[in-house]
Amino acid sequence: MTAATHDEWLRRAKTLELPRTHLIDGAEEAGGGSTFRAVSPRDGQVLTEVADGGPAEVDAAVSAARRAFDHGPWPRLAPAERGRVMVRLADLLDEHRAELALTVSLEMGKPITDAHDIELRAVINTFRWYGQLADKLTDESPHTPPDALALVTREPAGVVGAVVPWNFPLTLAGWKVAPALAAGCTVVLKPSENSPLSALLLGRLALEAGLPPGVLNVVNGNGPVAGRALGLHPDVDVLAFTGSTAVGRHFLRYSADSNLKRVWLELGGKSPNIVLPDAPDLDKAAAIAAWGIFFNQGEMCTAPSRLLVHSSVAEHVTEAVVERARALRVGDPLDPATEMGALVGEHHLDRVLDHVRTGRDDGARLRTGGARTLTETGGVYLEPTVFDQVTSESRLAREEIFGPVLSVLAFDDLDEAVALANATEYGLAAGLWTADLSTAHTVSRALRAGTVWVNCYEEGDLTVPFGGMKQSGNGRDKSVHALEKYTELKTTWIQL
Structure with a gap:
C-alpha cells in the first residue's frame, strides 16, 4: 500500500517526466509531427503534447512487428527465455510502481491509492504470471494407428494489434500484451488517446527488460484514425480490443474489409x-x-x-x-x-x-x-x-x-x-x-x-478467464485460455 502523503504525490507530479513520442521498432519516434494534448481530468491542465499517429505510423509499427515476427529472435526463443524476459519486465514495473501509478492517476483521474495498490498490482502480476507460464504449455500427440504419428502443436499467431481503453490503461494492456508475448507473438499496442502516457512507459520498460526491438510497439492516436488503420492493416493477424460495443462492430467490419484477421472483443456491460x-x-x-x-x-x-x-x-x-x-x-x-x-x-x-x-x-x-x-x-x-x-x-x-x-x-x-x-x-x-x-x-x-x-x-x-456473452464480446482474457486468442493449432500427420 502506498505510504506517500498528498503533499508528496503533489511534489512528485511537478517533477514527473512524461513521454511524448511513439515507440516503434525499439526507438522513440515523433512520427509525422502532429500532436495532441494530454489533459488531466484532475484539474483540466495540459500534462504534455503527445505525438499523434495515423496510417503512416501504424504502418511503420506493423512493419516492425512483422519483421520481428518473421525474422527476429522472439518467436524462436525457448519459451523459458521468453518467460524470463517477461518476469524481468514485471520486476521493472514493480520498481517503477510509483511513477506508473502517478501517471495513470494524472492522465485518467483514478485515485492514486487505487492506481498504486490495485492497477499496478494487477499489471505486475499479469506479466509475472504469463512469464512463469510460458514454458509450462504442452502440445498434443493423439492416439493414431500404428503406422502413423500425429502431432498437434500450438504456434504463435503472428502480429497482434491490441487496442485498449483508458479506464484501466495498464491492466487491460497487460491482459492483451502478456499472453501474446508468452505465445511468441509480436504486438502493436494502441492505447486510448485519453491515456497514452502509461502505455509508453510500459513500452520503455519492456525494452529495458530485454524485449527485442519491434516485439512491442506503441502508437498513440485517436480511434477513428489510428485504431481504424490498425484494424484494416493486412499484416495484422489478430486484433484484440477492449472498449465499447459500437467500436467493436467497427473492428469486425475492418476485418471483413481487409484480411479476415481474427478479432477478439471485450465490450460493454450493464451488469x-x-x-x-x-x-x-x-x-x-x-x-x-x-x-x-x-x-x-x-x-x-x-x-x-x-x-x-x-x-x-x-x-x-x-x-x-x-x-x-x-x-x-x-x-x-x-x-x-x-x-x-x-x-x-x-x-x-x-x-x-x-x-x-x-x-x-x-x-x-x-x-x-x-x-x-x-x-x-x-x-x-x-x-x-x-x-x-x-x-x-x-x-x-x-x-x-x-x-x-x-x-x-x-x-x-x-x-x-x-x-x-x-x-x-x-x-x-x-x-x-x-x-x-x-x-x-x-x-x-x-x-x-x-x-x-x-x-x-x-x-x-x-x-x-474473463470475458462476455452476447454483445459483451467473445474470447477470454486472463488464465491459460487467453493464449487461445494468440495461437494457431497446427496438425502434422506423419505416415510411418
Whole structure:
C-alpha cells in the first residue's frame, strides 16, 4: 500500500517526466509531427503534447512487428527465455510502481491509492504470471494407428494489434500484451488517446527488460484514425480490443474489409447485482454494491450498475447504499484519502449527465447525487448517484452509462429477477447474494454472463478467464485460455 502523503504525490507530479513520442521498432519516434494534448481530468491542465499517429505510423509499427515476427529472435526463443524476459519486465514495473501509478492517476483521474495498490498490482502480476507460464504449455500427440504419428502443436499467431481503453490503461494492456508475448507473438499496442502516457512507459520498460526491438510497439492516436488503420492493416493477424460495443462492430467490419484477421472483443456491460432476502449479510451486500458502482468512478465495463433487490428488503438495502454514497469522499486523485476521483474528461461527463437527466425525465427517483461537483478545481467530478424506482424499459436500466450512477430495480420472485437480469443486450458479469446453495447454482446457470460472482463482486485472479456473452464480446482474457486468442493449432500427420 502506498505510504506517500498528498503533499508528496503533489511534489512528485511537478517533477514527473512524461513521454511524448511513439515507440516503434525499439526507438522513440515523433512520427509525422502532429500532436495532441494530454489533459488531466484532475484539474483540466495540459500534462504534455503527445505525438499523434495515423496510417503512416501504424504502418511503420506493423512493419516492425512483422519483421520481428518473421525474422527476429522472439518467436524462436525457448519459451523459458521468453518467460524470463517477461518476469524481468514485471520486476521493472514493480520498481517503477510509483511513477506508473502517478501517471495513470494524472492522465485518467483514478485515485492514486487505487492506481498504486490495485492497477499496478494487477499489471505486475499479469506479466509475472504469463512469464512463469510460458514454458509450462504442452502440445498434443493423439492416439493414431500404428503406422502413423500425429502431432498437434500450438504456434504463435503472428502480429497482434491490441487496442485498449483508458479506464484501466495498464491492466487491460497487460491482459492483451502478456499472453501474446508468452505465445511468441509480436504486438502493436494502441492505447486510448485519453491515456497514452502509461502505455509508453510500459513500452520503455519492456525494452529495458530485454524485449527485442519491434516485439512491442506503441502508437498513440485517436480511434477513428489510428485504431481504424490498425484494424484494416493486412499484416495484422489478430486484433484484440477492449472498449465499447459500437467500436467493436467497427473492428469486425475492418476485418471483413481487409484480411479476415481474427478479432477478439471485450465490450460493454450493464451488469445486474441480485440481492435476495436470504443474503448472508444484507448490509455487506449493500456495501459491496456501493463499492462496485463507485469504484474507479463507475468507469468499468463490469460495474454492477443495476441493483436488483427483492421488494421485501429493497428499501433497507437501497437506504444503506445511499448512505454509503453520501459518505464517499470525492476529491483530488493525488490525495491518498480520496475514494472517488475524476471522470476521464468533459465529453464523458456530459454523456453521464445526459443519462442522469433522462432518468429524471423517465420518472426514476433520484435518491442522491446527480450533479457535477468540485468545479472550482477545474477538474471533472461527479457526485455518486443513486436512482430507485427505475423501470426495466428505461435508458437507466438498459444503456451502459460508464459512470458512478446506480439504478435500483425491485422484483417479487426469483423468476422475475432472472428475467430482469437477462433483459439486456450485454452479458459480461453478474452478482448474486443468497445463502441457499441450490439457488446459487441454478440462478448462476440461468444468468447469461461470462462471470457470476456469488456473495461477492469483482473477485478472482489470473487463473480464471474473463470475458462476455452476447454483445459483451467473445474470447477470454486472463488464465491459460487467453493464449487461445494468440495461437494457431497446427496438425502434422506423419505416415510411418
